[in-house]
Amino acid sequence: MSCCCPHSNSANRFFSFFAGRYRKRFEKKGFEPSQKQLLEGLQQAGYQDAKILEIGSGVGHLHQTLLEQGAKSAIGIDLASKMIVEARHWAEERKLTNSVEYVEGDFMEIHESVPDADVTVLDKVVCCYPDADGLVHTSLNKTARVYALTYPRNRWYVRFVMSATALFMKLVRSDFRPYVHDPEMVESWIRDAGFDKIYQDNNLVWLTQVYVKT
Ligand SMILES: C[S@@+](CC[C@H](N)C(=O)[O-])C[C@H]1O[C@@H](n2cnc3c(N)ncnc32)[C@H](O)[C@@H]1O
Numbered sequence: 735m736s737c738c739c740p741h742s743n744s745a746n747r748f749f750s751f752f753a754g755r756y757r758k759r760f761e762k763k764g765f766e767p768s769q770k771q772l773l774e775g776l777q778q779a780g781y782q783d784a785k786i787l788e789i790g791s792g793v794g795h796l797h798q799t800l801l802e803q804g805a806k807s808a809i810g811i812d813l814a815s816k817m818i819v820e821a822r823h824w825a826e827e828r829k830l831t832n833s834v835e836y837v838e839g840d841f842m843e844i845h846e847s848v849p850d851a852d853v854t855v856l857d858k859v860v861c862c863y864p865d866a867d868g869l870v871h872t873s874l875n876k877t878a879r880v881y882a883l884t885y886p887r888n889r890w891y892v893r894f895v896m897s898a899t900a901l902f903m904k905l906v907r908s909d910f911r912p913y914v915h916d917p918e919m920v921e922s923w924i925r926d927a928g929f930d931k932i933y934q935d936n937n938l939v940w941l942t943q944v945y946v947k948t
Contacts, residue, residue, distance in 0.1 A: 741864055742813050742840040744903075744910035749792075749814035749862075756793045757820050768884045768940035769796060772857060775933030775944030779853070779880040781805045787851035789841045789873055790859030794821030797855065798828055807833045809848065813840045845872050853880040858940070860885040861896070866915040867923065874927040881929055882944040886914045892939055917941055 791810030854877040929945035
């Protein structure tokens with residue numbers, strides 16, 4: 735499915751351009767430190783026999799690993815067509831095609847047709863979307879038990895890099911923009927939806943949080 739808003743079309747072009755690099759990076763170096771933290775938090779929350787929903791699932795390695803480690807099924811959604819191509823390829827390589835489904839599209843445009851999940855994951859996605867409030871609330875509504883995400887820390891150097899990237903995107907006439915959303919605000923949305931934080935860690939740039947519904 736193609737995306738109708740200018741931001742999503744530009745994000746599709748931007749992330750499709752980088753899809754091959756995401757794959758090569760994973761092949762060479764494995765999970766990034768923030769993804770290792772995410773996996774640790776998810777282990778503490780538990781995902782055996784769980785239905786996973788990964789929004790902005792990229793080349794797919796995160797939910798594919800959860801499937802290999804005991805999750806029941808997964809849906810990967812990404813608005814970048816080449817990310818979906820890479821993820822499908824890797825699901826075949828890892829013999830996971832029976833337990834995973836891929837949907838190309840902007841989650842905010844297709845959410846009504848997306849089934850509920852036990853575990854929802856947004857790894858470096860909230861920072862790619864202008865309406866963080868809408869994205870977080872809509873994805874929380876799909877989540878029965880565990881909500882896991884990574885997003886940028888609100889630090890001056892992170893804001894500086896994001897602003898420089900936004901300026902560059904403007905200069906190349908792309909509508910895609912990265913964002914630093916206030917972690918206190920994001921956290922309050924999740925808590926107000928009835929989730930407790932059970933895990934938090936960070937590195938220089940990324941904040942990793944895992945919440946469980948009470
Ligand atoms: C920074 S990349 C991270 C990819 C992957 N989660 C990872 O960490 O390797 C963000 C991804 O989210 C996707 N994305 C951003 N907003 C989205 C939305 N509203 N619906 C679906 N995918 C989205 C982008 O296309 C991109 O592939």
